[in-house]
Amino acid sequence: MMNGYEKHHLDDDAFGAKSGSSIVSAFDAFPKAKPQYVTRTSGGGKWTVIMAVVSLVLVLSELARWWRGEEMHTFAVEKGVGREMQLNLDIVVHMQCADLHVNVQDAAGDRILAAQMLTQDPTNWAQWVDGVGMHRLGRDEQGRLVTGEGWASTAHDEGFGEEHIHDIVALGRRRAKWGKTPRLRGGSADSCRIFGSLDLNKVQGDFHITARGHGYMGHGEHLAHNAFNFSHIISELSFGPFLPSLVNPLDRTVNAAAENFYKFQYFMSVVPTTYSVGDPTKSGATSIFTNQYAVTEQSSAVHQRTIPGIFFKYDIEPILLNIVEWRDSIFLFLIKIINVVSGALVAGHWCFNLSEWVKEVMGRRRRGMNNGMLGVKPGEEYRD
Numbered sequence: 001m002m003n004g005y006e007k008h009h010l011d012d013d014a015f016g017a018k019s020g021s022s023i024v025s026a027f028d029a030f031p032k033a034k035p036q037y038v039t040r041t042s043g044g045g046k047w048t049v050i051m052a053v054v055s056l057v058l059v060l061s062e063l064a065r066w067w068r069g070e071e072m073h074t075f076a077v078e079k080g081v082g083r084e085m086q087l088n089l090d091i092v093v094h095m096q097c098a099d100l101h102v103n104v105q106d107a108a109g110d111r112i113l114a115a116q117m118l119t120q121d122p123t124n125w126a127q128w129v130d131g132v133g134m135h136r137l138g139r140d141e142q143g144r145l146v147t148g149e150g151w152a153s154t155a156h157d158e159g160f161g162e163e164h165i166h167d168i169v170a171l172g173r174r175r176a177k178w179g180k181t182p183r184l185r186g187g188s189a190d191s192c193r194i195f196g197s198l199d200l201n202k203v204q205g206d207f208h209i210t211a212r213g214h215g216y217m218g219h220g221e222h223l224a225h226n227a228f229n230f231s232h233i234i235s236e237l238s239f240g241p242f243l244p245s246l247v248n249p250l251d252r253t254v255n256a257a258a259e260n261f262y263k264f265q266y267f268m269s270v271v272p273t274t275y276s277v278g279d280p281t282k283s284g285a286t287s288i289f290t291n292q293y294a295v296t297e298q299s300s301a302v303h304q305r306t307i308p309g310i311f312f313k314y315d316i317e318p319i320l321l322n323i324v325e326w327r328d329s330i331f332l333f334l335i336k337i338i339n340v341v342s343g344a345l346v347a348g349h350w351c352f353n354l355s356e357w358v359k360e361v362m363g364r365r366r367r368g369m370n371n372g373m374l375g376v377k378p379g380e381e382y383r384d
Contacts, residue, residue: 044352051348058340062333069327071165078272078320085202085270085291085316089118090195090236091209092128093310094229094257097121097192099212104198106205114207118196121181122189125376128233165325169277171245172288195235197242202316210309228260230310237312239270239291249295261308264299267299268314273321280324 093100097120104112181193194209209230213222237250246350270293278285293314303306328336 032095045230047278047348047352047355051344054348055344059337059343062336062340066327066333066336068164069166072132072322072326074322074324076320076322078318084199085239086197086241087200087207088236088240088242089199089207089237090193090234091310092123092125092193092233092235093209094125094210094231095189095227096189097194099193099223099227100196101210101212101214102190102208103210104200104205104207106201107203108201110201112198112200114198117198118194119178121193121195122184123181123191123193124184124187124189125191125231127182127185128191128193157215165275165323166277168243168245168275169288172241172243172275172290173286174245176242176244180295204315205313207312207314208309210307214307225260225304228262228308230262230308231255231256231262232264232310239293239314240272241288241290243288243290246290249293255299259301260305261302261306262299263302263306263308264310264384266295266297266310266312268293268312269315269317271319271321273319273323276322276324278324278326280322296353332358 045371064224087104100115102113102115102118139252157294178195200207209232211228232255234250234253236244236248238246238248250266257264270291272289273292274280274287274289276285276287280287327333
């Protein structure tokens with residue numbers, strides 16, 4: 001009696017185990033077929049190329065996401081509240097240094113003579129006003145403050161400004177220095193650059209720049225009113241350690257005074273912030289501490305009985321913002337890659353089978369054959 005292989009004229013040896021194979025081959029869950037029993041089609045080749053391209057795109061996107069990491073923002077009550085806070089300032093005022101008075105007065109009643117702690121360099125307004133990237137505070141159609149810091153940009157959605165957390169931490173750990181004041185280009189100075197850092201009480205306060213003899217008694221003769229010009233350029237205004245890599249809302253801002261008696265007021269809400277790469281509760285994480293702030297502006301011409309000048313009013317929020325960036329381990333990343341590639345291959349296999357079935361059905365319809373979706377049974381012949 002002929003067995004099934006002989007009935008269909010098939011070689012029984014082609015489907016059997018190879019001679020000399022070990023007993024372990026009996027447990028092979030991936031049976032192989034001889035090359036002469038494998039049919040290669042152009043449709044299968046096309047689907048293979050498509051799935052290879054799709055798998056490559058998915059793997060690259062997963063790699064980019066893993067390299068970028070993920071961010072988590074949490075709020076908590078600040079622990080171990082300090083008594084002091086550092087202020088970093090770099091501002092150019094369109095008045096001579098001798099005509100300005102810089103002071104800080106806070107809610108604790110302390111008054112700090114900031115002019116003695118900050119550096120004042122004479123300079124020319126024309127050397128700063130045309131600087132690249134300067135902008136003026138304004139509002140958009142929805143009434144939101146426009147500061148040009150890129151928060152509405154879709155190209156950068158992580159970190160503070162346009163940086164990722166790992167970039168902020170890496171740059172923040174470097175030693176920062178103040179830039180030098182440009183040399184005067186002929187003529188006398190018509191402006192004053194005030195820059196440096198000073199320690200403030202960590203309470204609500206008011207940092208202001210006024211004219212000589214105005215606002216406080218006993219600080220020199222009154223300056224002539226026609227010499228007032230509080231137009232200014234803010235290159236840096238931050239709280240906490242001096243980190244030039246962080247872009248703050250008032251950085252690189254220019255505001256011009258339309259009249260001599262003009263009062264600029266900036267109301268800032270300061271939020272202590274920590275940036276961490278990795279879980280800060282575990283070893284190996286790197287962190288930096290700083291402060292962010294939100295700002296609103298209220299500036300206008302004032303009466304001659306009102307003190308003109310530049311006023312920065314700040315308030316400290318009793319919360320702590322933690323921004324943590326982390327990425328999965330290499331082992332977990334490899335598992336995700338395997339899942340992505342496996343899913344793509346399974347989907348491609350199903351798509352290939354479906355396309356072959358559609359081609360078979362359409363071919364039968366063209367030939368006028370209607371023997372069912374699966375065709376005839378093995379051994380049966382078509383009858384006229």
